[in-house]
Amino acid sequence: MSIDRYEDRIVAYLDGELPELERREVEAHVGECERCSRLVASGRLLSTLTATLEPPALPEGFMVRLGAALDAAEPARVVTLPRRSVRWSRIGLAAAACLLVLLGCLWTLLPSEIVPPVAFADPLVRVASGTPLVDSVRVAQVTDVGPGSVVASDGSATTLTVGSGSQIVLAADSELRVLSLRRDLAGHRLVGSLELLRGRVFVTETGASLTMVTAYGRVSPIGTAYEVALVDEQAQVKVFSGSVQVEAPSGAVQRVDSGKVTELSRSGLGSVRPHTEEMEAPVRPAPRPGMSLPAEDYPKARPRATEKGSRPHTRPGNPVREVPTVTREPRPAPRALPREPQAPSYPQIRRTERPRPQPSRTQAPRPSAPLGYRPEPSYPRYQGPRGPRPAAVQPPQRTPVNARPYPQSYQPVGSAPQPTPVFRPQAQQRAPLGTRPSSGQLPSYQRPGSPQRTQWSRPGSSYRQPVQQRAPRSYRRR
Amino acid sequence: MSNADESVLVAAARRGDRAAFEVLAERYAPRIYALVSRMVRGRREEAEDLTQEALLRAFQSLASFREDSSFYTWLYRIAVNRTLNRLEKKSPVLEDEPRERADTDLSTQPMAALQSAELRGVLESAIGQLSDSLRVVFVLRELEGLSHDEIASLVGANAQAVRVRLHRAKKELMERLAPYVLEGQPR
Numbered sequence: 053m054s055i056d057r058y059e060d061r062i063v064a065y066l067d068g069e070l071p072e073l074e075r076r077e078v079e080a081h082v083g084e085c086e087r088c089s090r091l092v093a094s095g096r097l098l099s100t101l102t103a104t105l106e107p108p109a110l111p112e113g114f115m116v117r118l119g120a121a122l123d124a125a126e127p128a129r130v131v132t133l134p135r136r137s138v139r140w141s142r143i144g145l146a147a148a149a150c151l152l153v154l155l156g157c158l159w160t161l162l163p164s165e166i167v168p169p170v171a172f173a174d175p176l177v178r179v180a181s182g183t184p185l186v187d188s189v190r191v192a193q194v195t196d197v198g199p200g201s202v203v204a205s206d207g208s209a210t211t212l213t214v215g216s217g218s219q220i221v222l223a224a225d226s227e228l229r230v231l232s233l234r235r236d237l238a239g240h241r242l243v244g245s246l247e248l249l250r251g252r253v254f255v256t257e258t259g260a261s262l263t264m265v266t267a268y269g270r271v272s273p274i275g276t277a278y279e280v281a282l283v284d285e286q287a288q289v290k291v292f293s294g295s296v297q298v299e300a301p302s303g304a305v306q307r308v309d310s311g312k313v314t315e316l317s318r319s320g321l322g323s324v325r326p327h328t329e330e331m332e333a334p335v336r337p338a339p340r341p342g343m344s345l346p347a348e349d350y351p352k353a354r355p356r357a358t359e360k361g362s363r364p365h366t367r368p369g370n371p372v373r374e375v376p377t378v379t380r381e382p383r384p385a386p387r388a389l390p391r392e393p394q395a396p397s398y399p400q401i402r403r404t405e406r407p408r409p410q411p412s413r414t415q416a417p418r419p420s421a422p423l424g425y426r427p428e429p430s431y432p433r434y435q436g437p438r439g440p441r442p443a444a445v446q447p448p449q450r451t452p453v454n455a456r457p458y459p460q461s462y463q464p465v466g467s468a469p470q471p472t473p474v475f476r477p478q479a480q481q482r483a484p485l486g487t488r489p490s491s492g493q494l495p496s497y498q499r500p501g502s503p504q505r506t507q508w509s510r511p512g513s514s515y516r517q518p519v520q521q522r523a524p525r526s527y528r529r530r
Numbered sequence: 531m532s533n534a535d536e537s538v539l540v541a542a543a544r545r546g547d548r549a550a551f552e553v554l555a556e557r558y559a560p561r562i563y564a565l566v567s568r569m570v571r572g573r574r575e576e577a578e579d580l581t582q583e584a585l586l587r588a589f590q591s592l593a594s595f596r597e598d599s600s601f602y603t604w605l606y607r608i609a610v611n612r613t614l615n616r617l618e619k620k621s622p623v624l625e626d627e628p629r630e631r632a633d634t635d636l637s638t639q640p641m642a643a644l645q646s647a648e649l650r651g652v653l654e655s656a657i658g659q660l661s662d663s664l665r666v667v668f669v670l671r672e673l674e675g676l677s678h679d680e681i682a683s684l685v686g687a688n689a690q691a692v693r694v695r696l697h698r699a700k701k702e703l704m705e706r707l708a709p710y711v712l713e714g715q716p717r
Contacts, residue, residue, distance in 0.1 A: 059701070060697075062701070063701050063704070093708075093711040094707040094710075097649070098700065098704055098707055101646075101649055101650055102673065104650060105650055105653065105673065107564030108567040108572065109560070110559055110581075111574060114559060114578060114582075115555070117578075117582065118552075118555060118559070118585060121586055122548060122552075122589060
């Protein structure tokens with residue numbers, strides 16, 4: 053038997069796998085062969101060393117990185133859109149409702165969420181996989197909307213649309229950090245934690261739960277619409293719909309219901325008292341098939357944050373990333389409307405479906421619903437075919453429709469057009485709160501008796517002044 | 531951690547309790563990392579990456595965990611499969627061609643300097659120089675204690691092929707350790 057053959061059998065010999073006869077044969081050879089003898093000794097050394105090998109130690113910080121990876125592993129996609137300014141008058145209440153619910157869901161998670169946000173290694177990875185977490189983001193300045201991201205608004209209010217409709221509205225000169233934002237394990241509900249760094253934020257919630265953290269405590273939503281403002285070294289919490297639970301660092305907890313306001317400060321919780329401030333509904337009418345919102349409902353196009361000379365704002369330590377370009381179908385070209393010298397100061401309805409011969413049946417858009425539920429779309433009911441609309445009756449001239457495309461979710465494609473509310477131009481004056489405009493204030497075609505009269509409120513209806521739903525003036529674009 | 535504790539944690543994690551999953555991950559991550567690290571020749575970043583991938587996969591797939599085995603066994607299998615896939619993408623896992631040996635010749639080092647700890651280092655290095663197919667089998671059998679059949683099911687070969695590769699791996703390691711066998715060492 054050649055030495056190579058013995059070498060091949062030495063491993064089996066050491067493992068005790070050889071039959072007795074072969075084992076004796078190998079033993080006899082090993083006693084005579086120096087090379088095989090050394091090989092056997094080496095095999096025994098191998099067994100000894102293998103048994104004493106120490107496992108490689110887990111790298112330091114692995115669990116921290118795993119935690120961040122678990123955050124990022126949630127089905128998520130972040131899409132950042134070009135900058136847009138947003139008026140509170142168009143956003144506020146819906147955004148407040150969104151943030152409230154998100155805050156509530158995160159209440160139990162907060163102790164682990166308040167830790168300094170882990171740098172989000174590569175948000176674009178999240179864009180590439182999973183279902184959208186942040187469907188559309190319209191911010192004045194944005195880094196990446198993910199854990200650790202900071203969103204700052206400059207001179208004008210800024211809104212983020214989160215998930216299926218939750219909105220987070222930052223007042224002008226405010227700053228918000230995303231501590232976490234993910235879907236629950238069932239994938240149905242957004243759960244997020246946000247930290248208000250400065251300024252004010254207004255949240256409306258739809259299918260989400262956002263907890264707002266401040267230096268003075270945290271606010272968890274029970275309802276759907278609230279505002280948190282950092283003013284004079286305290287966090288003022290104002291609830292417009294539903295309820296929130298505020299918690300001071302001392303552990304003191306207080307529930308604040310709709311219409312109430314309280315403060316969180318270093319000294320703890322303030323008293324709960326009613327507030328009289330009325331908010332303008334910031335919620336867009338819920339999109340319906342065929343519905344397209346008028347251009348006035350959207351802010352003017354502003355330079356994209358990624359355009360030359362306009363870099364996203366970042367806090368120190370947050371790397372500036374390119375804002376991904378989101379491809380959308382362009383918004384259909386607006387219909388040219390005849391200009392009238394005096395546009396009315398009140399919301400008007402622009403018919404986008406079948407013309408109606410009786411303008412008096414036209415209904416002004418209802419104010420957005422109170423927060424806490426999805427508001428009914430504020431466009432007139434369909435009243436059946438009524439023949440062609442008189443040519444003389446034309447809606448007032450609107451500000452030219454903004455050609456900028458807006459999220460496709462607000463503009464269903466391929467569905468029949470529906471009556472569309474038309475909001476007045478921003479620059480025009482609103483009627484005083486609680487007052488109904490006199491006939492003299494109406495344009496000629498709306499005055500009683502005028503053949504061109506377009507009734508902006510159905511007679512006898514319980515008309516609610518849209519202006520009563522307006523957000524505080526301080527939220528409007530500066 | 532008792533089985534009951536693990537069952538409670540697994541059940542909680544399946545309900546979406548991330549804290550429960552993190553407890554499980556903290557418990558098993560070192561073992562998974564040690565396994566993966568040896569399978570990928572001790573490349574730290576790759577081993578950490580694979581360990582994290584395995585844990586994330588487990589986290590996302592908890593709903594499919596049927597609890598007909600222990601959580602660790604299930605997690606272990608995920609880690610091994612992902613590591614094998616990674617190795618497969620780089621080079622055929624079950625190739626029998628040996629890799630080039632390291633540039634440093636261990637036999638040139640002075641024998642007296644090689645204490646037991648250093649010998650373990652020599653062995654670690656030698657294991658890392660095995661080809662992927664041999665190293666995976668050696669690690670799973672000698673360091674992880676899996677049976678030939680279990681290894682065969684993991685690497686997609688029959689048990690006899692696993693035995694052959696294991697013998698070849700051992701023989702190669704023995705040859706690399708042979709220069710360090712002292713003259714007076716019992717044989």
